[in-house]
Structures are given as structure tokens and as C-alpha cells.
Amino acid sequence: MKKIILAIVIILALITLGASVYTVEYNDAGIVKQFGKAVRVETNAGLHFKIPFIQDVQAIYVGNRIYDIPQSDVITRDKKSMIADDYVIWTVKDVVKYYQTLGGVSARAEERIDAAVYNATKNIISSMTQDEVIEARGIELTNLITQKSNTDITGYGIEILTAEIKALDLPEDNKAAVYERMISERGNIAAGYTAKGEAEAQKIRNETDKQVAITLANAKKEAETLTAEGEAEYMRILSDAYNDADKADFYNFIRSLDAIKASLKGSNKTLILDRDSEIAKILYGEDLGDVSDMVFPAITDAVQADAEEDAADIE
Secondary structure: OOOHHHHHHHHHHHHHHHHHEEOOOOOEEEEEEEEEEEEEEOOOOOEOOOOOOOOOEEEOOOEEEEEEEEOOOEEEEOOEOOOEEEEEEEEOOOOOHHHHHHHHOOHHHHHHHHHHHHHHHHHHHHHOHHHHHHHHHOHHHHHHHHHHHHHHHHHOOOEEEEEEEEEEOOOOHHHHHHHHHHHHHHHHHHHHHHHHHHHHHHHHHHHHHHHHHHHHHHHHHHHHHHHHHHHHHHHHHHHHHHOHHHHHHHHHHHHHHHHHHHHHOOOOOOOOOOOOOOOHHHHHHOOOOOHHHHHHHHHHHHHHHHHHHHHHHHH
């Protein structure tokens, strides 16, 4: 009999021990309930104890969860229809509040998330034009929707980490019109850049032509200045060369000889001069002074050379 009682005691002890311990897994939280009321929360993974038969434990996943929200139609401020396809990453922030409001059931939490994200997406997109929505899609639009959604679910102990539109499309009936408008706008932008580039190119060409004209004008001015300086220097040197009476007479004599030589062209070597002309005086040796002694032998030689050339031509 004692053995039976001992066996019963051991069995009851094992049952009591089994009912008084529980384990918490990684990324889980164990909410300990007593008569349906949450009395404490265990977030550390491992083995824990509770009051047997009076307390029970509900495991709640507190890691990140992904929820894919069904597509929904939204209307922009300029009355354009668009199709938004969102997904969210959410987590349990307050385990007790999550249990008290939603019973710790993830399906109920997702219903609240669905409504909050849809309302946030609809309100934000309805405050923008279609072009503004297209420009803001990405991080900007994601942040707006996430912040707006969280304001509607703070009382449930859950938090939306990211509410992102994974696809934002146009209804089939107005896709073509939107694409045509976008192509036209990009064409106008391209034309603007082209016109601006041509204007800049023309400006550069005009500036270059101006600089070339200025350079040529300066070069021409400098050339004329150098020419004038050269001519002035030439006249100065010439003036220095014939700055006395003898040199001046010699110069006049040489010029007269050049004139005689220029007139004796062709086969006719006859030269008719006035007796009082300066050339006749030179040929007669009048008023030449010492110059006649220097140049008459040269004249004789020149006339003799011309006569010999004419004789050679006749032969």
C-alpha cells in the first residue's frame, strides 16, 4: 500500500513540476496569464517557472513579420486612377497591449495593418497629382505612408517598420495617354537643353569672332605703325645721306641719268632736249663742278656700251 501511495505522490510531483515550467524560444515572448489576465512577460529565451494549474503561458512572436497587402485603387488629386500594391514589415512592440487589444492573434493585427496602410496610401496619394506621385515613389513615398500608418495602430502594441509600395501602376485604359504625355514632356526638356546649348555655342562663336577681329585690328595697327616708323627711318637716313650741297648735286645727277636711261629704249637712240634743260646742262657739263669730273666718264662709257649693244643687234 505504501508503494502505491509513493507512486501516486511521485506521479503527482512530476505532473506538478511539468505544469510549473515552460520555455521561451528565440524571437518569442512568453506572456504569463493568471485567470486570463497578463501578470508578467518573459522575453529571455530559456527555461522559466510559473504557478502550476493557476497560471498558463502564451508564446507571442516578437520578430519582424512580412505582410503582403492586396492591391487597391487610389485616386490622385488631379482625378487620375492608379493601382497601389503595398507590403509591410511589422513587429510587436508592446506584448501586453498586443495581447489585451488583439488577443495576441496575428490575423487580427494584420486586419488593422491592412486598414491603416490602405487609408494612409489613399490619403497621401489623393493629396498629390499623378506626376508628383510618380516623382515621389521610392523612399519619400515609403516614409510618408509608414509614418501615417503608425499613427492609426499605436494603440494595438504593434509597429510598422516599413510600408512600401512595391508596384504603383496605371489602369490599362489610361496607360497610353500617360506614356505619351511623359514622352512629350521629355521631348520638351530635351529641346530646351538643345536650344540652351545652341545659344551657348553661338555666344562662344560670337566671342571668338570678336576676339579674332580685335586681334587682326591690333595686328594691322601695329603693322601700319611699324611701316610708318620704317618710312620715317628711311627718310631720316636718306636725309642724312644728302645733307650737303655736293651730295645733293650728285643725287640729282644720278636721278637725271636714270631718266635719260629710261627714255633711251628701243632702236631709236635719239634724245632731243632743250638747251636750257637740266639734263642738257648735265650732258654739256655745265654747272656741275666736280661732279662732271666724276660722272662724265661714266656717261661716255654708258653711251658707248649702248652703241655697241645696238651694233650687235643690227648684225
